[in-house]
Amino acid sequence: xxxxxxxxxxxxxxxxxxxxxxxxxxxxxxxxxxxxxxxxxxxxxxxxxxxxxxxxxxxxxxxxxxxxxxxxxxxxxxxxxxxxxxxxxxxxxxxxxxxxxxxxxxxxxxxxxxxxxxxxxxxxxxxxxxxxxxxxxxxxxxxxxxxxxxxxxxxxxxxxxxxxxxxxxxxxxxxxxxxxxxxxxxxxxxxxxxxxxxxxxxxxxxxxxxxxxxxxxxxxxxxxxxxxxxxxxxxxxxxxxxxxxxxxxxxxxxxxxxxxxxxxxxxxxxxxxxxxxxxxxxxxxxxxxxxxxxxxxxxxxxxxxxxxxxxxxxxxxxxxxxxxxxxxxxxxxxxxxxxxxxxxxxxxxxxxxxxxxxxxxxxxxxxxxxxxxxxxxxxxxxxxxxxxxxxxxxxxxxxxxxxxxxxxxxxxxxxxxxxxxxxxxxxxxxxxxxxxxxxxxxxxxxxxxxxxxxxxxxxxxxxxxxxxxxxxxxxxxxxxxxxxxxxxxxxxxxxxxxx
Ligand code: ADP
Ligand code: MG
Ligand code: ZN
Numbered sequence: 001x002x003x004x005x006x007x008x009x010x011x012x013x014x015x016x017x018x019x020x021x022x023x024x025x026x027x028x029x030x031x032x033x034x035x036x037x038x039x040x041x042x043x044x045x046x047x048x049x050x051x052x053x054x055x056x057x058x059x060x061x062x063x064x065x066x067x068x069x070x071x072x073x074x075x076x077x078x079x080x081x082x083x084x085x086x087x088x089x090x091x092x093x094x095x096x097x098x099x100x101x102x103x104x105x106x107x108x109x110x111x112x113x114x115x116x117x118x119x120x121x122x123x124x125x126x127x128x129x130x131x132x133x134x135x136x137x138x139x140x141x142x143x144x145x146x147x148x149x150x151x152x153x154x155x156x157x158x159x160x161x162x163x164x165x166x167x168x169x170x171x172x173x174x175x176x177x178x179x180x181x182x183x184x185x186x187x188x189x190x191x192x193x194x195x196x197x198x199x200x201x202x203x204x205x206x207x208x209x210x211x212x213x214x215x216x217x218x219x220x221x222x223x224x225x226x227x228x229x230x231x232x233x234x235x236x237x238x239x240x241x242x243x244x245x246x247x248x249x250x251x252x253x254x255x256x257x258x259x260x261x262x263x264x265x266x267x268x269x270x271x272x273x274x275x276x277x278x279x280x281x282x283x284x285x286x287x288x289x290x291x292x293x294x295x296x297x298x299x300x301x302x303x304x305x306x307x308x309x310x311x312x313x314x315x316x317x318x319x320x321x322x323x324x325x326x327x328x329x330x331x332x333x334x335x336x337x338x339x340x341x342x343x344x345x346x347x348x349x350x351x352x353x354x355x356x357x358x359x360x361x362x363x364x365x366x367x368x369x370x371x372x373x374x375x376x377x378x379x380x381x382x383x384x385x386x387x388x389x390x391x392x393x394x395x396x397x398x399x400x401x402x403x404x405x406x407x408x409x410x411x412x413x414x415x416x417x418x419x420x421x422x423x424x425x426x427x428x429x430x431x432x433x434x435x436x437x438x439x440x441x442x443x444x445x446x447x448x449x450x451x452x453x454x455x456x457x458x459x460x461x462x463x464x465x466x467x468x469x470x471x472x473x474x475x476x477x478x479x480x481x482x483x484x485x486x487x488x489x490x491x492x493x494x495x496x497x498x499x
Contacts, residue, residue: 004280005259009251010183012223012258018185019231020250021220022130024173024196026206027140027213028071033167034139035062035105035301040169042212046162054139054167056101061300064089068169069112069304071205072137073314075171076113078199078321079132086305087112089137089298098142098161106172108295111136112304119323120192122184130192131176137304140168177231185221185254190247193217197243198322211383216241218271221253223261232257233267237281240274249274252281329353333362346370348384351391358395368394372412376419393418396425409482410434438485440492443476446484447492450475461497469493 036053052060090108116132148157201208222234271284330340355365400406417428460468
């Protein structure tokens with residue numbers, strides 16, 4: 001499908017008011033599924049973590065996962081929501097091959113959490129107060145793979161279904177319509193999702209890996225002429241699974257809808273799909289506001305009735321809110337806005353924080369994680385979290401640098417050995433023979449050799465040009481494969497020049 005006609009972004013913002021609404025699905029990392037004892041495990045052989053309940057076989061009876069309820073309450077509290085003391089599950093009836101029950105067990109008019117709000121800062125310094133309508137519990141569906149063609153159902157030869165994901169606990173967080181973000185709407189959308197992700201990660205209620213679909217966003221966008229009261233018709237771009245895609249998809253929809261409205265045409269209310277590779281959305285299915293899911297209270301499950309004590313106990317266990325934590329850390333570390341943003345944008349706050357708690361300076365910790373380690377991850381096409389390097393390794397390397405046992409180049413080599421799985425820092429240093437040589441015997445021999453080869457340099461140093469020593473240090477370093485203690489070499493050269 002071809003890209004649609006787009007209006008220039010600034011022109012679109014000039015002409016129309018943007019309204020967005022975000023639905024974020026968070027997969028919980030409980031050990032078991034929402035209503036049965038099957039393992040909640042990513043990446044297993046297809047259809048191995050299934051049972052009569054999550055397959056929806058006749059007569060199977062579900063039981064609510066208490067942990068999932070606690071995690072949902074925690075999410076609700078972190079989003080400043082009220083928690084329902086009495087909430088029922090509901091059946092959302094529809095047919096799809098990834099839903100063998102023919103209904104999704106969800107919550108409808110009695111969500112576990114409602115009426116919250118989240119402060120979301122953006123780069124301009126503005127802080128948006130995003131109103132949360134509700135956060136409700138539900139179960140995930142199975143996963144379809146379309147084989148042949150390009151992986152989509154259109155043009156595929158056949159489709160496979162894996163029910164391992166069916167029944168995985170989800171919390172869906174829905175915002176109220178967000179007004180007045182204008183040109184910042186795309187950035188706000190991704191900043192909001194980022195913040196939800198940080199919150200659920202900090203609470204350890206989700207693995208929060210977007211690339212695995214642990215956190216996914218449906219982005220609703222509509223435009224209306226400035227001054228118009230009535231909301232414009234929205235589109236809902238489904239299952240956007242990276243922060244960059246959220247931003248791009250919202251921006252694209254604004255431009256696409258603006259071009260349609262400016263031409264005097266109408267927006268079709270529908271779901272859309274974002275194609276990150278080609279950077280456009282394509283139409284999904286038409287969607288009316290009153291899709292007839294025939295919601296009704298789930299008769300096989302008792303209502304969820306958390307006690308005040310339980311809710312308060314969960315509240316006391318909430319970790320520091322990520323936004324305040326960021327503000328605190330930036331201050332403690334005395335980093336500039338830019339330096340700090342570097343860490344946050346590369347998603348390395350936890351790593352740097354742990355490294356600093358092991359006694360490494362914030363500057364050095366930042367340098368290793370956002371520099372060399374990020375570079376290697378990038379080179380290998382991996383996430384940093386997939387590399388086998390820990391804050392302890394980085395701290396060990398820094399300790400050896402301070403002790404003069406490693407210089408910068410050797411430290412980087414030691415690190416790459418650790419990442420290559422050659423063992424601990426100490427093991428790599430010893431196996432690869434990386435320690436800096438500061439033993440005078442070896443160094444003096446190398447210095448004498450270099451001086452003999454470059455007598456003119458020796459003359460210059462003797463004539464008072466101490467900076468000429470650099471050439472000799474260079475030769476000694478080369479001779480000793482970069483492992484000489486440069487400071488000691490310099491001292492030795494100057495001593496020789498005096499004699
Ligand atoms: P649905 O069942 O269609 O997904 P939800 O209530 O779950 O409906 O979510 C709809 C989302 O879209 C909410 O975040 C809501 O605030 C937002 N929304 C509703 N109307 C509009 C609109 N006209 N423009 C933009 N966003 C909207
Ligand atoms: Mg929805
Ligand atoms: Zn099961």
